[in-house]
Amino acid sequence: MRDNIVKPMVMSYFVEKGNFTCAGEASSKIKNKLMKLGFPSSLIRRVAIATYEAEMNLVIHSWGGVIKAEIKPDVVCISITDTGPGIPNIDKAMQEGYSTAPESIREMGFGAGMGLPNMRNCADTFNIESQKGKGTTIKMIIR
Amino acid sequence: MDSYFHSVTLDEELCRGCTNCIKHCPTEAIRVRDGKAKIIDERCIDCGECIRICPYHAKLAITDPLEKIKGYEYPIALPAPSLYSQFGTKFTVNHIIAGLLELGFYKVWEVALGAELVTRAVNDFLSNKDFPRPVISSACPAVVKLIQVKFPELINNIVPIKSPMETAAKIAKEEMSKAGYPSEKVGVFFISPCAAKVTGVKNPVGMKNSAVDGVIGISEIYGLLLSKIKDIKKAPDLQKSSGAGVGWAISGGESRFISGLRYLAVDGVENVTKVLEEVVMGKLKEVDFIEALSCVGGCVGGPLTVENPFMAKARIDWLARNKVDKQQELAKHPDWQELMFTEKIKPIEVLKLDDNIAIAMQKMENLEVIEKFLPGLDCGSCGAPTCRALAEDIVRGQADEVDCIFKLREKVTEMAEGMLEISQKMPPSIRKKDK
């Protein structure tokens, strides 16, 4: 079977703002599916880390959003879209160690300012767009 | 796949084909077929959950009988630290060692002492090597197998150092050979709380061959050993291990002496699975070292133990506190390089739907369609642990939709309705005209 005639498999999850109880479930489901599909473990690990960081950012920083994974035999495309509040300065947000997380979040072990840099390191292609007031979209391609 | 040895098996006579075990298996390795449980060998990690859960005691671990030691002129016992927790506190470790000698062993080499050597080795290794964090202890063979089957992404995080059992076996044999005993006459036998260790000896991970010649379950010798121990009036000072090694029998015992690292100790296979899942997602960033034991409480909760695990844990706590210094023993033994794994740990790829990703994707799509039409009750009557597992078995060609009793009923109803319809049809010759 030729890879390019295979219909991509799409998984899509809504992630709620502030819901720490379910945080991580979407990433976990995506990871488990990739495993059943027989993807190499190095790819699975990168997808798992990247989607988990994105999912946590949705929970912590956004007003809620959607994680979508499009799976093809040779590549996984992940897009994360939220409805706001947007990131005022993307260059700053992408810096290692930059975080606006309040003390209460830091006490939970988040807010090291490593999420976005980690995503960029895990992805082969990383793209982030954001508009203050409109929301943020991240697209990652991992192969 | 070739038939693959592992320790946990089924006693067909005792099995009633209930669904207790299929529901508790962490790798979904059991199905009920033809009224009996069947273990999918390649998936089994020998955690022993099914042994603990089976109400009819139909699950057992293959171990070696005590008679096997008669095959060697100089049999050596390697008691697991957890053995020390199986008897009342009026019997000391010295009593237990003396009792083992009474059973016919020529010598006793304590795995607890092996554990102390491993602790030193792990500490040295971690301070000398840049290793992907968090590192995961390799001490529990069921956890190593769980990683091979379910978390292959984490294989590189496993500390590549031999277990206390292998360490003890190796050094016991070296000492005997140095003392002039012919190697073919020396046999070393692990006295085990653990089914996974049996598998680990027959199919070693991280090394070509195991140095252990046999594994005898604690439950196998318990009665006999107790009767010997009771008769010992005053036991000589035989214990060489310290509290640091004895502590390995319980969760947290290994981590206690890992220096300078932030550790996390987790026990019980379900909890271990959750923690490993979080490691894969990069969630546990604060942790450097993970001690993961498949049994609740640690090896004191092993499937081949006899004593209540919580009582056993309390006893180990006392023992580990009482005797924390005989460090001079350690000085006699080799440095850590010799305890390193010699072989790479390989993933066990049994969960994927197909070798070809494109085909696997099609199967996944079929699977999800099938799953939608199943009732979603996860009742287990079909012999699979969940509706989704049945759907998966169907796309693998190992089960049929009508294995689901609800689906079967639907089909029967459909057929019955069809029959009724047909039964009401009359041949035209006798059909009466509607008035």
Ligand SMILES: Nc1ncnc2c1ncn2[C@@H]1O[C@H](COP(=O)(O)OP(=O)(O)OP(=O)(O)O)[C@@H](O)[C@H]1O
């Ligand atoms: N979806 C988002 N919406 C709005 N702001 C965001 C979003 N994602 C990230 N940010 C901003 O970018 C900063 C950096 O994000 P990053 O994920 O790198 O670090 P963090 O979430 O603060 O800490 P860590 O990810 O290490 O727990 C955040 O502190 C936040 O101000």
Ligand code: SF4
């Ligand atoms: S916790 Fe101990 S007894 Fe249980 S499987 Fe692991 S090594 Fe064996």
Ligand SMILES: [Mg+2]
């Ligand atoms: Mg973040």
